[in-house]
Amino acid sequence: MNPSQSHVLDNPIWSSLRSRHASLALSAGPLARYPAQIAPFMGVAEEGADAGAALAELVPAQDTVLLLDRAPAIPAGWELKHLADLAQMICEAPIADAATDESDDIVELGERQRDDVLALTALVYPHYFRPHTMALGRYFGVYRDGRLAAMIGERMGTDAYTEISAVCTHPDFNGHGHARRLLRFLSNDNHARGRIPFLHVSHENPRAVELYERNGYRLRRDIPFWSLRREA
Structure with missing residues (x-):
């Protein structure tokens, strides 16, 4: 789905880091995350985005980030796990x-x-x-x-x-x-x-x-x- 055609709450982490919390965002390519001392959340611009280099830049070894709705394409050396479907x-x-x-x-x-x-x-x-x-x-x-x-x-x-x-x-x-x-x-x-x-x-x-x-x-x-x- 094109994010420009979806509701901002369908991709809440990305939407937040591109608006109210833009000053806090650590960004690379199609990804943005909060600093680890603030929150463990990362947003993805589009489902399945090619983000290998961006992931390596934003997420240190042995670190875990949490995502809502969208996940990037996952290169070798990463583990993506579906935790649950939350009620928004x-x-x-x-x-x-x-x-x-x-x-x-x-x-x-x-x-x-x-x-x-x-x-x-x-x-x-x-x-x-x-x-x-x-x-x-x-x-x-x-x-x-x-x-x-x-x-x-x-x-x-x-x-x-x-x-x-x-x-x-x-x-x-x-x-x-x-x-x-x-x-x-x-x-x-x-x-x-x-x-x-x-x-x-x-x-x-x-x-x-x-x-x-x-x-x-x-x-x-x-x-x-x-x-x-x-x-x-």
């Missing part, structure tokens, strides 16, 4: 009854809270959060008894769309509605800024899927999720 969900309208949610205790997370964020994500969101992932967007959280109880953030995006990510709650604070409030808060905040929120979630996490469905998100499409490892 989108919230096309503000969440109508979110105004009743308490938001006074929702705080924006920054450099002062970095250690708290890294500790929580290492516990419940370990595969995708890196030391400088917070460079991708805004992050918000709720503290209880001096501890970061739950958080949410913004990851990929374009001028018109924002990916909601890192929706996670410390196990000690499950069942208090923190994730729901944070989701509704950040989704509506993006709508107020003229951006439509979307997210990716595993079909093997029905509790999360149900949370999103109950709060205005619908399935847009299933999107292939790949890992690509350079073996030598």
